[in-house]
Amino acid sequence: MAVDTTRNTQIYTTWGRKTAKPVKPDVAGKMISKAKRPLMVVGSGIVGDETLTEKTIIIAKKGIPVAATGHSMIVFNGMDVDAKYINVHALAHYLGDAKWKGLDNQGPYDTIFFLGHKKYYLEQVLSGLKNFTDLKTISIERHFMQNATLSFGNLRTEVHLEALDEFIENL
Amino acid sequence: MSDIPTGSISIEDLENVQITIGKVVGAIEKKASDEGIEVGPTPKPGISTLRDWDYKLLSRYQPVYTPVCDQCCYCTFGKCDLSGNKEGACGINMEGHQAREFMLRVITGAAAHAGHGRHLLHHLIHLHGRDHPIDVGPSNLLAPNIQAVTGIKPETIGDLEEVMDYVEEQLTQLLATVHAGQEGSAMDFESKALHGGMLDHVGMEVSDIVQISCMGMPKSDPEAPLAEIGMGCIDSTKPVLLVIGHNVAGVTNIIDYLNDHDLSDKVELAGLCCTAIDMTRYQMDKGGKPYAKIVGSLAKELKMIRSGVPDVIVVDEQCVRADVLAESKKLSIPVITTNEKIMYGLPNRTNSSPESIIEDLSSGREAGALILDYDLLAEVSTELTIKMSKIRDEMGIKALPNEEELREIAARCVQCGACEMDCPDNLPIMAAMKAGAEGDFTKFEYLHDKCIACGRCDQACPKEIPILNIMEKASQKLIREEKGYMRAGRGQISDPEIREEGVNLVFGTTPGIIAMVGCSNYPDGTKDLYTVADEMLKRNYIVLMSGCSAMDLGMYKDEYGQTLYEKYPSKFLAGNLINVGSCVSNAHITGAAIKVAAIFAQRQVAGNYEEIADYITNRIGAVGVAWGAYSQKASSIATGCNRLGIPVVVGPHGSKYRKALIGKPYDEDTWKVYDARDGSEMPIPPSPEFLLTTADTIEELLPMLAKNCIRPSDGNLGRMIKLTHYIEMSQKYLGQMPDDWYKFVRGETDLPIAKREELLKILEKDYGWEIDWKRKKIISGPAMKLDISSQPTNVKRLCKEGC
Ligand code: SF4
Ligand code: SF4
Ligand code: SF4
Numbered sequence: 001m002a003v004d005t006t007r008n009t010q011i012y013t014t015w016g017r018k019t020a021k022p023v024k025p026d027v028a029g030k031m032i033s034k035a036k037r038p039l040m041v042v043g044s045g046i047v048g049d050e051t052l053t054e055k056t057i058i059i060a061k062k063g064i065p066v067a068a069t070g071h072s073m074i075v076f077n078g079m080d081v082d083a084k085y086i087n088v089h090a091l092a093h094y095l096g097d098a099k100w101k102g103l104d105n106q107g108p109y110d111t112i113f114f115l116g117h118k119k120y121y122l123e124q125v126l127s128g129l130k131n132f133t134d135l136k137t138i139s140i141e142r143h144f145m146q147n148a149t150l151s152f153g154n155l156r157t158e159v160h161l162e163a164l165d166e167f168i169e170n171l
Numbered sequence: 172m173s174d175i176p177t178g179s180i181s182i183e184d185l186e187n188v189q190i191t192i193g194k195v196v197g198a199i200e201k202k203a204s205d206e207g208i209e210v211g212p213t214p215k216p217g218i219s220t221l222r223d224w225d226y227k228l229l230s231r232y233q234p235v236y237t238p239v240c241d242q243c244c245y246c247t248f249g250k251c252d253l254s255g256n257k258e259g260a261c262g263i264n265m266e267g268h269q270a271r272e273f274m275l276r277v278i279t280g281a282a283a284h285a286g287h288g289r290h291l292l293h294h295l296i297h298l299h300g301r302d303h304p305i306d307v308g309p310s311n312l313l314a315p316n317i318q319a320v321t322g323i324k325p326e327t328i329g330d331l332e333e334v335m336d337y338v339e340e341q342l343t344q345l346l347a348t349v350h351a352g353q354e355g356s357a358m359d360f361e362s363k364a365l366h367g368g369m370l371d372h373v374g375m376e377v378s379d380i381v382q383i384s385c386m387g388m389p390k391s392d393p394e395a396p397l398a399e400i401g402m403g404c405i406d407s408t409k410p411v412l413l414v415i416g417h418n419v420a421g422v423t424n425i426i427d428y429l430n431d432h433d434l435s436d437k438v439e440l441a442g443l444c445c446t447a448i449d450m451t452r453y454q455m456d457k458g459g460k461p462y463a464k465i466v467g468s469l470a471k472e473l474k475m476i477r478s479g480v481p482d483v484i485v486v487d488e489q490c491v492r493a494d495v496l497a498e499s500k501k502l503s504i505p506v507i508t509t510n511e512k513i514m515y516g517l518p519n520r521t522n523s524s525p526e527s528i529i530e531d532l533s534s535g536r537e538a539g540a541l542i543l544d545y546d547l548l549a550e551v552s553t554e555l556t557i558k559m560s561k562i563r564d565e566m567g568i569k570a571l572p573n574e575e576e577l578r579e580i581a582a583r584c585v586q587c588g589a590c591e592m593d594c595p596d597n598l599p600i601m602a603a604m605k606a607g608a609e610g611d612f613t614k615f616e617y618l619h620d621k622c623i624a625c626g627r628c629d630q631a632c633p634k635e636i637p638i639l640n641i642m643e644k645a646s647q648k649l650i651r652e653e654k655g656y657m658r659a660g661r662g663q664i665s666d667p668e669i670r671e672e673g674v675n676l677v678f679g680t681t682p683g684i685i686a687m688v689g690c691s692n693y694p695d696g697t698k699d700l701y702t703v704a705d706e707m708l709k710r711n712y713i714v715l716m717s718g719c720s721a722m723d724l725g726m727y728k729d730e731y732g733q734t735l736y737e738k739y740p741s742k743f744l745a746g747n748l749i750n751v752g753s754c755v756s757n758a759h760i761t762g763a764a765i766k767v768a769a770i771f772a773q774r775q776v777a778g779n780y781e782e783i784a785d786y787i788t789n790r791i792g793a794v795g796v797a798w799g800a801y802s803q804k805a806s807s808i809a810t811g812c813n814r815l816g817i818p819v820v821v822g823p824h825g826s827k828y829r830k831a832l833i834g835k836p837y838d839e840d841t842w843k844v845y846d847a848r849d850g851s852e853m854p855i856p857p858s859p860e861f862l863l864t865t866a867d868t869i870e871e872l873l874p875m876l877a878k879n880c881i882r883p884s885d886g887n888l889g890r891m892i893k894l895t896h897y898i899e900m901s902q903k904y905l906g907q908m909p910d911d912w913y914k915f916v917r918g919e920t921d922l923p924i925a926k927r928e929e930l931l932k933i934l935e936k937d938y939g940w941e942i943d944w945k946r947k948k949i950i951s952g953p954a955m956k957l958d959i960s961s962q963p964t965n966v967k968r969l970c971k972e973g974c
Contacts, residue, residue, distance in 0.1 A: 012593050016241025018254045044868045070867030077906040085905055087875070089826065089865045093235040093833045100837065118694065119597050121867065124826035128237040131254055131265050143597065154592070 003163040005152040009144045023150035025163040028138050029170025035111035043117030044070030055164045062171050067091055092125045096133045113138040123147050211779025214322025215337050224781045225362035227965050231841045232832035232862040236269040239827050243268050246351040261351050270360030273830045277367040278345045280807030283489050285338050285374030287418050294420050295385040301329025306384045308391030310666040315765035316376040316758050322778030331377045338374045368810025376758035383662045388452040391665035393742045398451035400465040400725045401653035407480045409439040410560030416487035419449035421509040421545045428549035441466050444490045445753035451659045468691035468719035473624040474643050479570025482559040485552050488512040505532040506539035517541045525550045533558050571644040581607030583634045590628035615645035620696040657725035658736040660752020664763040668743035673771025677790045679889020681745040683880030686715040686760045689797030689805040692824045699869045701727040708739050710896050711746040717757050721750040757808045764791050788816025789963040792880035795819035818859035818879050825865045832862035847962035850970035854955045855883040856915045870904040883963040887920035895923040913938050917957035919949045
């Protein structure tokens with residue numbers, strides 16, 4: 001059965017009137033498959049979490065380039081995926097620069113999605129992208145990220161993992 | 172320039188008439204020339220004086236804004252929605268407003284330090300007189316920040332008044348620009364923020380050198396004593412007097428009172444935050460054992476109050492929770508406020524008799540008192556503590572739930588998730604509650620060190636579960652074991668130390684200075700600090716500590732039961748660990764960098780800020796780390812470092828400062844400087860890559876630190892050492908060779924010896940560099956040459972004539 005990731009969009013404080021739309025896993029998955037230049041931005045939160053790591057690697061193995069932020073690079077070494085270390089704050093800076101050619105020199109990205117980040121940290125990164133770029137950002141985190149363009153709602157860990165499975169099926 | 176002297180003069184025939192001339196245009200230059208000191212081009216710079224330097228920094232390190240709020244509500248035109256970089260009703264756009272917000276944080280922090288400095292200066296001039304000499308240790312350059320910025324060479328504490336006048340005037344001018352309808356350019360707000368950060372280091376320096384000079388604090392002393400630290404070292408069987416804040420002025424009277432009345436072994440004096448650090452420095456310049464104990468940083472404040480252990484609480488200023496009075500009232504702990512910055516609505520009892528105050532507070536008629544006279548404070552707080560200890564014992568004050576109650580309370584949890592959502596770190600409270608309801612409280616123990624004791628979860632819970640209290644009760648065993656040592660703050664780095672170590676820093680054979688400063692808003696507990704400092708110390712970096720970080724570092728021990736302060740020596744040498752002191756002692760960190768330029772490189776220091784900053788930018792491999800930065804002061808400290816070209820990494824919560832300054836290594840045009848020998852352009856390596864940025868975890872931070880200590884001036888041995896650490900730490904913490912290591916190679920001698928052959932092969936194969944394999948030499952490939960006599964500068968006017 002499809003997982004409904006859109007029900008709980010509660011927030012602690014607000015940034016303003018521009019807020020993420022809740023998104024379902026299948027829709028998010030399809031949007032990423034349709035994107036010309038997607039980028040998965042992974043945070044250190046996946047390190048030490050076997051299930052999350054496994055799912056992240058499955059996504060990367062679909063041929064999606066990975067920005068391995070924090071120390072998440074440690075799980076991608078030797079995995080035969082297209083992952084490169086970059087600091088997430090620097091990445092937010094470069095993503096807004098038309099002259100940046102991407103992590104692989106292949107040109108700019110159009111759809112960016114996020115997994116494995118600290119909630120408050122990613123909200124700040126997304127706030128920068130929301131206010132100063134036209135990029136489409138999708139959060140497939142366990143928490144509702146109000147500064148993304150689209151985001152899963154707040155989910156319990158088990159439901160989040162199911163949602164990721166459904167997301168992967170639709171890639 | 173005027174010939175009128177400053178000071179007091181009498182005019183003949185006008186008996187009893189005295190005219191005091193405070194300031195005369197050109198007075199700094201005149202005084203300096205009388206004393207044979209040269210003053211550079213920018214004594215007491217105004218807002219625009221160093222703007223060109225700022226713009227140079229900002230062209231390489233561009234502002235990256237991450238708003239915390241998309242709206243502006245500064246004036247009644249608004250509030251305005253600025254999302255998408257729109258303009259508000261006054262015409263300011265999101266970038267401009269974010270830069271304004273950041274600058275406001277910086278000058279707020281600077282004002283907190285400057286206000287503290289002014290208060291100390293008033294207080295200590297009142298006690299010791301204007302002519303009391305400045306004595307900070309075996310140095311001629313007594314006040315590097317003050318001299319570099321203002322051109323003033325202070326000798327007595329009275330000389331510092333003019334310095335404070337300058338700082339206050341500039342801060343007022345900066346604050347004025349926050350008003351609606353003033354500055355519209357984000358870049359100029361950034362330049363103003365850098366100005367505010369620079370002023371902060373001047374204000375901090377005034378605060379610390381005046382207290383070192385007058386309060387008998389250690390003077391550049393590598394053997395400064397060890398002080399006990401941790402909630403576990405507080406002897407709660409004695410009456411406990413807890414002081415909280417940053418300004419030690421009143422506490423010194425308490426210490427004197429305890430000593431004079433033979434009470435020092437009868438009353439437990441404990442401190443939180445920088446007041447705690449500074450009270451362990453008080454009268455320690457001749458050695459001895461600090462009598463006061465340190466509880467810890469701000470993150471221990473609510474925990475300590477809720478423990479019910481303090482019998483009286485005295486607060487002064489900065490980083491004191493706004494609810495100290497409300498929380499203390501619940502546990503019958505009287506609160507005394509001692510500084511106009513925090514008065515909590517309490518009645519001013521400065522002119523009351525000690526007996527009447529003690530009577531009103533001990534009977535519970537009043538919850539607390541404002542006392543601005545420190546002799547009165549000393550008597551009242553001490554005697555009240557002794558009295559309250561008995562009263563509170565008899566009342567049978569019970570602060571935390573008992574073991575049986577714990578389980579019952581945890582069972583009330585309905586797993587609604589409100590606490591986790593409101594927790595700044597989204598800590599897994601629900602799972603801990605679930606286990607707790609079944610009698611397993613180990614999950615709360617796990618949360619204890621990660622929790623910053625903000626109390627937001629308590630506020631959120633619909634079942635009114637006192638979550639923080641449960642955590643504290645469940646962690647009693649851990650808390651009892653929280654005992655360690657912190658080396659009391661030693662103050663400045665002395666001139667002889669700079670003379671000895673300067674050359675190693677500039678050529679890189681000492682791989683760098685890591686300055687761990689700031690507060691306790693860590694992303695993953697306090698232990699991370701220990702891990703970072705230990706790793707860098709083992710690798711021979713100089714590690715400088717200050718403020719809450721200096722305290723938290725002392726809480727952990729190695730497998731032999733030693734804290735890092737016991738394990739590592741504290742000279743200004745490679746592999747040494749130094750605690751400079753409290754928050755205001757941060758000025759000694761920038762001061763050390765200025766001293767390298769002034770003493771080792773003989774650059775003129777007075778009123779010559781740009782040249783000094785340029786020297787530091789290109790030559791001194793220092794990186795600041797404010798891993799738990801939370802306060803406005805942390806942003807001003809960092810920004811003051813930034814204006815000197817010293818990069819700072821903040822923890823992930825630091826992203827809420829709204830802005831970073833990050834360079835683009837792929838934009839080669841920005842990584843060029845002049846060679847001062849002939850004015851020609853020379854490429855430099857992309858390091859430091861940023862002036863202000865965040866990192867996600869310490870595993871990301873560690874290789875960043877190594878890389879960002881690389882400087883254009885590194886000799887080949889220095890570069891080899893720095894590169895070795897960068898490569899090794901990337902491999903250790905990220906599991907890979909860094910992608911950009913080759914960018915730092917100028918020739919084969921820059922390569923780590925043990926890996927030279929292997930790396931040459933990679934350079935040939937992956938990067939197409941030409942290698943002479945017979946001589947194991949690089950023939951072509953590097954983007955820059957190793958030229959040890961080059962003189963990198965960002966400032967054209969500093970190049971030799973004719974260029
Ligand atoms: S200061 Fe400008 S942006 Fe802010 S509320 Fe007033 S008009 Fe709007
Ligand atoms: S007190 Fe601790 S657990 Fe509660 S919200 Fe604050 S950090 Fe989280
Ligand atoms: S807010 Fe209270 S009831 Fe809700 S999960 Fe947290 S502890 Fe339980």
